[in-house]
Structures are given as C-alpha cells and as structure tokens.
Amino acid sequence: MLKELWILIKLLFGKGPNEVEKVELMGMNHFPFKGYAYLMWCGKMIYRNDTLERRRKEWLTKAYRVSKNHETIHLAQAKVCGSWVKYYWRYFCEWIKGNPLLHPSSSAYYTIPYECEAYANEENMEYSKEYFGYNLPKYTLKKRKKLYKEAGGSSKDWKAYVKTL
Numbered sequence: 001m002l003k004e005l006w007i008l009i010k011l012l013f014g015k016g017p018n019e020v021e022k023v024e025l026m027g028m029n030h031f032p033f034k035g036y037a038y039l040m041w042c043g044k045m046i047y048r049n050d051t052l053e054r055r056r057k058e059w060l061t062k063a064y065r066v067s068k069n070h071e072t073i074h075l076a077q078a079k080v081c082g083s084w085v086k087y088y089w090r091y092f093c094e095w096i097k098g099n100p101l102l103h104p105s106s107s108a109y110y111t112i113p114y115e116c117e118a119y120a121n122e123e124n125m126e127y128s129k130e131y132f133g134y135n136l137p138k139y140t141l142k143k144r145k146k147l148y149k150e151a152g153g154s155s156k157d158w159k160a161y162v163k164t165l
Contacts, residue, residue: 001030011042012085017078023071027052040071042084070122076131077114090114113139 008031020043027049032039037055039046045068047055058064078087091114098108109115116139121127 004028004030008041011044012088014042016083017043017075017081017087020075023068023075038067038071040074043075045071065125066122069125069128070118072128073118073121073131074114076128077117077133077136080131080133080136113137 007028023040023043023045026044026046028046029049031041031046032048034048037047037051037058058067078084081087081090091112094112094114095108098111110119113136117136120139
C-alpha cells in the first residue's frame with residue numbers, strides 16, 4: 001500500500017492538469033476504496049486490480065463511456081483550478097462541509113459540488129470539451145444534506161435529482 005501511496009504522491013506533483021490531454025486507465029491493488037468503481041487522480045482513472053475482469057467487460061459498454069466522461073469532467077474541473085493540489089484541496093474542503101463525521105460518508109461525497117456537476121452531466125459527452133467552470137456554482141447547495149435526504153437519501157435518487165438542477 002505504501003508503494004501505491006508514493007505513486008499517488010508523485011502523480012500529484014508531476015504533470016499538471018493542463019498537461020494532461022485525456023484520462024488514462026491505471027490499475028492499483030488498494031485504490032479506489034471498495035464500493036467505488038473508479039477514482040480520478042491526476043488524470044488517471046484508477047480501478048482496483050481485483051476487479052480487472054469485470055472492468056474489461058465494462059470497457060465495451062455505454063456505462064464505461066459514461067464513467068469515463070464523469071472522470072473527464074473532473075479533469076476539466078482541475079484544469080480550471082490550475083493545479084492538482086488546488087483542485088484536491090477544494091474538493092476535500094467541500095467534502096468536509098458535507099460533515100462526513102455526523103452524516104453518512106456517501107452523503108458527504110454525493111453533495112460535493114464537483115461530484116454534483118459530474119453526475120449531472122456525465123451522459124453529455126460534449127460537456128467537458130468547452131469547460132470553463134461557469135456552471136459549478138449552481139451545484140453549491142446551501143442545504144445539501146437536506147436536499148440529499150429529500151431526494152431519497154440514496155445515491156441513485158440523488159444522481160437522478162442532481163440531473164434536474
């Protein structure tokens with residue numbers, strides 16, 4: 001695990017987001033955490049090696065194209081921030097605002113504006129092509145926890161709701 005953490009740290013200070021043209025796949029043994037199919041980290045779409053066979057089948061489907069587009073939206077968001085450190089710091093601060101200690105961590109994750117925007121637009125394959133970050137503020141919701149619960153409190157209900165914003 002330490003070797004993989006070192007790789008992630010090197011990526012953080014390697015190529016900047018504006019030097020990355022497209023998201024690339026990368027397998028790891030410990031990341032992303034179980035329950036997540038992919039993790040976008042510094043232009044790499046990371047999947048767990050123990051899910052490789054399932055991922056290979058998925059790579060031929062629309063579901064994969066949607067997932068890849070979701071991660072590509074995160075790349076576009078990072079480009080607007082100008083550096084990986086700024087992007088991940090802002091992402092982390094938004095996650096903390098979701099108060100993961102008092103609420104389920106999934107609700108903290110799903111109410112991060114960066115995630116709201118990516119989920120809302122993941123099926124629009126053109127969304128990240130001319131991305132300038134202008135729409136991100138509309139996903140900064142004052143009462144995100146309340147809205148999450150009103151939308152049903154599940155990731156599926158939340159994803160459906162956020163697409164209506």
